[in-house]
Amino acid sequence: MAQRAATRPAITPNGSPAAPLPVAAAPALGRAEKLELYYFMRLTRTLEERLVSLYRQTKVVGGLFRSLGQEADAVGSAYALDRTQGDILSPLIRNLGSMLVQGATPLEILRQYMAKGDSPTRGRELNIHFGDVRRGFIGQISHLGDMVPVMAGVTLSFKVRGERRVGLVYVGDGATSTGAFHEGINFAAVQRCPLVVIVENNGYAYSTPTSRQTAARHLVDKAAGYGVPGEQADGNDVLATYDVTKRAVDRARAGGGVTLIELITYRRKGHAEHDNQSYVPEGEIERWSRENDPIDRYAAVLRDREGVEPQELAAIDARVQAEIDAATDTADASPPPQALDALVGVYADPPAVPPLWFREGSGAPAAAAAAERPAGWGTYDG
Amino acid sequence: MAEITYLEAIREGLIEEMERDPAVFCLGEDIGAYGGAFKVTDGLMQRFGENRVIDTPVSEVAIVGAAAGAAHMGMRPVCEMQFIDFISCAYDILTNYVATARYRAMLPCPMVVRGPSGGYVRGGPFHSQNPEAAFLHTPGLKIVSPATASDAKGLLKAAIRDDDCVLFFEHKYLYRRVKETMPSGDHVVPIGQARVAREGRDLSIITYSATVWKALEAAEELERADGLSVEVLDLRSLSPLDDDAIIATVRKTNRVLIVHEDTRTGGVAGEITARITERAFEWLDAPVMRVTAADVPLPYAPQLEDYVLPQTADIVGAARTIARY
Ligand SMILES: Cc1ncc(C[n+]2csc(CCOP(=O)(O)OP(=O)(O)O)c2C)c(N)n1
Numbered sequence: 208m209a210q211r212a213a214t215r216p217a218i219t220p221n222g223s224p225a226a227p228l229p230v231a232a233a234p235a236l237g238r239a240e241k242l243e244l245y246y247f248m249r250l251t252r253t254l255e256e257r258l259v260s261l262y263r264q265t266k267v268v269g270g271l272f273r274s275l276g277q278e279a280d281a282v283g284s285a286y287a288l289d290r291t292q293g294d295i296l297s298p299l300i301r302n303l304g305s306m307l308v309q310g311a312t313p314l315e316i317l318r319q320y321m322a323k324g325d326s327p328t329r330g331r332e333l334n335i336h337f338g339d340v341r342r343g344f345i346g347q348i349s350h351l352g353d354m355v356p357v358m359a360g361v362t363l364s365f366k367v368r369g370e371r372r373v374g375l376v377y378v379g380d381g382a383t384s385t386g387a388f389h390e391g392i393n394f395a396a397v398q399r400c401p402l403v404v405i406v407e408n409n410g411y412a413y414s415t416p417t418s419r420q421t422a423a424r425h426l427v428d429k430a431a432g433y434g435v436p437g438e439q440a441d442g443n444d445v446l447a448t449y450d451v452t453k454r455a456v457d458r459a460r461a462g463g464g465v466t467l468i469e470l471i472t473y474r475r476k477g478h479a480e481h482d483n484q485s486y487v488p489e490g491e492i493e494r495w496s497r498e499n500d501p502i503d504r505y506a507a508v509l510r511d512r513e514g515v516e517p518q519e520l521a522a523i524d525a526r527v528q529a530e531i532d533a534a535t536d537t538a539d540a541s542p543p544p545q546a547l548d549a550l551v552g553v554y555a556d557p558p559a560v561p562p563l564w565f566r567e568g569s570g571a572p573a574a575a576a577a578a579e580r581p582a583g584w585g586t587y588d589g
Numbered sequence: 590m591a592e593i594t595y596l597e598a599i600r601e602g603l604i605e606e607m608e609r610d611p612a613v614f615c616l617g618e619d620i621g622a623y624g625g626a627f628k629v630t631d632g633l634m635q636r637f638g639e640n641r642v643i644d645t646p647v648s649e650v651a652i653v654g655a656a657a658g659a660a661h662m663g664m665r666p667v668c669e670m671q672f673i674d675f676i677s678c679a680y681d682i683l684t685n686y687v688a689t690a691r692y693r694a695m696l697p698c699p700m701v702v703r704g705p706s707g708g709y710v711r712g713g714p715f716h717s718q719n720p721e722a723a724f725l726h727t728p729g730l731k732i733v734s735p736a737t738a739s740d741a742k743g744l745l746k747a748a749i750r751d752d753d754c755v756l757f758f759e760h761k762y763l764y765r766r767v768k769e770t771m772p773s774g775d776h777v778v779p780i781g782q783a784r785v786a787r788e789g790r791d792l793s794i795i796t797y798s799a800t801v802w803k804a805l806e807a808a809e810e811l812e813r814a815d816g817l818s819v820e821v822l823d824l825r826s827l828s829p830l831d832d833d834a835i836i837a838t839v840r841k842t843n844r845v846l847i848v849h850e851d852t853r854t855g856g857v858a859g860e861i862t863a864r865i866t867e868r869a870f871e872w873l874d875a876p877v878m879r880v881t882a883a884d885v886p887l888p889y890a891p892q893l894e895d896y897v898l899p900q901t902a903d904i905v906g907a908a909r910t911i912a913r914y
C-alpha cells in the first residue's frame with residue numbers, strides 16, 4: 208500500500224499530470240541526508256501543530272497559515288540548494304519547511320507569530336515574513352508575485368559578479384496570474400539568471416481552484432512561453448521534488464539560466480486557519496490525507512528502500528518534539544516589543560523618526576536600540 | 590426595521606443596485622462561490638449568477654483594466670480588492686488609464702473599486718493600509734470613505750451611479766462593529782457632502798472613516814472632563830472634498846484638529862489645512878493641527894500598532910492643546 212502510494216502519480220484537482228511523473232530515487236543523497244529530509248518535514252509539521260495550539264490559546268497575533276500536506280515540496284526543493292555556496296531562496300506563505308532547511312529556527316518562527324520584541328522583525332511583520340540573507344532566505348511580502356522580480360535581481364547580481372550562486376523563488380498557482388510573476392520570470396529568462404522558479408500547484412488560491420486561475424492545461428506549460436525549460440514533479444514525493452530541483456539548480460549554476468518547475472501538491476488546510484474550506488468538493492481533503500500524505504509516503508520509502516527502522520524515525524520525532532517544546536518555552540517568555548521601537552529603522556539615516564507632536568514627552572525613540580541595530584537588521588538570533 | 594452591520598449595509602447596497610440596473614456587475618478574487626474574504630458578497634453569485642459576480646484570477650491589473658473596458662461599453666463594474674493594500678498593484682492602470690480616460694479620450698469610466706482598508710486589526714504592513722492620499726493626488730478619481738453603516742450603503746449606491754471612477758474605501762475595523770437601521774427607500778448619499786456627526790461650538794475635529802468614532806469618543810470625554818463643546822465633521826468624501834462644510838465648521842468654532850489614520854506626510858490633512866488657510870485664515874484662533882499615524886510602515890505587534898496609530902487619548906490631548914492656544 209505504502210509502496211504504491213510512493214510511486215503513483217499525484218492526484219490533481221485539475222486532472223492528472225501531463226506525463227507519468229518520474230519515480231524519485233535521489234541517487235545523490237546518502238542515508239543521513241535522507242533522514243535529514245524526514246527531520247525537516249517532521250519539524251515543519253510539528254511546529255505548525257504547535258502554532259495551532261498557540262493560536263487557539265490566542266497567543267498567535269493575527270492569522271495562521273498551514274502547509275499541511277505540502278511539507279515535501281518545500282523541504283525537498285530547498286534541500287537541493289547548496290548552503291555552502293551562498294544560494295538564496297525566497298519562500299512563500301506555505302514554505303516554512305524551506306526556511307527551516309536554510310537555517311531558520313523554530314524559536315524565530317514562534318517569536319514571529321507571537322509578535323515578540325525579539326522576533327526576527329522585532330514585531331514589525333507577521334508569521335513567516337522574515338529573512339536572513341546570510342543564511343540564504345529573503346522574506347516575502349504579502350503582495351503575490353513580487354518576489355519573482357526581486358529574485359531575478361538577486362540572481363542577476365550573482366551572474367554579473369561571476370559568482371557560482373543560485374537563487375530559488377516560490378510562487379503559488381494563484382501568484383502565477385500576477386503581472387509581477389510574468390515580468391520577473393521573463394526578465395530573468397532573458398538575462399539567463401541562475402534562478403529556479405517553483406510553481407507550487409496546490410489546487411487552490413484561497414477559494415479559487417487552479418482551473419479558474421489559468422486556462423493553461425498545466426502551469427508548467429508556461430515555461431515554453433518564457434523560453435525556459437519546464438519540468439513537472441510530484442510535490443508530495445520529497446525525493447522527486449529534490450531531484451527535479453537539483454537538476455534545475457545544477458543547470459543554473461552551470462550557466463543554463465532559468466528553469467520553471469511545477470510541483471503538484473495539495474493544500475489540505477484552508478487558506479488560513481479561519482477558512483472553513485466550504486468550497487472544497489466533499490471527500491477531496493480526506494482522500495489526499497489518506498492516500499497522499501507526504502510524510503507517511505516518505506516514511507514508507509525510508510522503511511522499504513532504505514531499511515530505516517521505525518525506532519529511528521521515532522527518535523527523530525522525539526527530537527523534533529523536544530526542540531519545539533524548548534523553543535515554545537523560550538518564545539513564550541520573550542518580551543513584547545517596546546512601543547517606541549516602532550519609530551526605529553525606516554531609514555538608515557536618520558536611524559529613527561521623531562515622535563509626532565502629540566506624543567512628545569512619551570520618551571525618545573529607542574535610540575539605543577537603533578545604535579545597537581545589527582547589520583542584518585535583526586534577522587539573526589544566533 | 591432591524592439594524593444591520595456596516596458590512597451588511599455594503600452588501601445591501603450592492604444587491605439593490607444590481608437589481609435596479611442590469612449593467613452593474615461585480616468582479617474580484619474569491620467573491621463568487623466563496624462570497625469574498627470578508628463575506629461582503631456572500632450569496633450574490635447564487636442570486637445573480639456567474640456573469641454578474643465574477644471570480645477572477647489573482648490579477649488586480651486585469652480586474653481594474655477589464656472594469657474600465659466594460660465601463661466604456663456601458664457596463665457598471667464594481668471591483669473588489671481582496672484587501673485594499675493590493676490596489677497598489679493596479680496603481681498604474683488606475684492613475685494612468687482610468688483617471689485620464691474622460692479627459693484625454695472622452696471615454697467614460699463609470700466604475701467602482703472597493704475593498705477593506707485600515708488598521709487597528711493587527712494586520713501588519715500589508716493588510717492595514719489606507720491608500721487614499723496617493724489617489725487624492727490624482728485628478729480624475731473620486732474617493733469616498735464611509736464611517737457609518739448607512740453612509741456605507743448610501744455612498745456605495747451613489748458611487749455605482751456616478752459617471753466616473755469612484756474608489757470606495759471601506760474600513761474593516763468597522764465591518765462588524767458598527768450597526769444601524771437603514772433609512773427606508775432608495776437611500777443614496779451624494780458624493781462630496783460631509784456630515785456633521787456631532788454639533789459643537791468650541792473646537793472642530795475634521796476626520797473620516799474609523800477615526801470618526803475615535804473623534805466622537807474624544808468629544809464625549811472633552812465635554813465631560815473639560816466642558817468643551819466639540820464639533821465632529823465626518824468628511825465621508827475625500828475627493829471631492831466638501832470645502833463649504835469645512836469652512837463652515839472653521840467659521841463656527843475657530844479651532845481645528847484634523848485626524849486621520851493614514852500616515853502624516855503628504856496625507857489628506859495637509860490638503861485640508863491648506864484649503865482652510867487659503868479660505869478662512871482670519872477665522873482661526875489657533876493653528877490647524879493634525880493627529881495622524883506616524884510616518885512608518887504599519888507594524889504588526891499590538892504594542893507597536895497601538896503606538897503608531899492615532900488613539901482616542903491622542904485626540905483628547907491634541908484638542909486640549911488647541912483649545913488652550
Ligand atoms: C497581489 C495580491 N493580490 C491578492 C492577494 C490576496 N491573497 C493572499 S493569498 C491569495 C491566494 C494565493 O494563492 P496561491 O498563490 O495559489 O498560494 P497558496 O495560498 O495556495 O499557497 C490571495 C488572493 C495578495 N496577497 N496579493
Ligand SMILES: [Mg+2]
Nearest residue numbers: 379380411412
Ligand atoms: Mg495555491
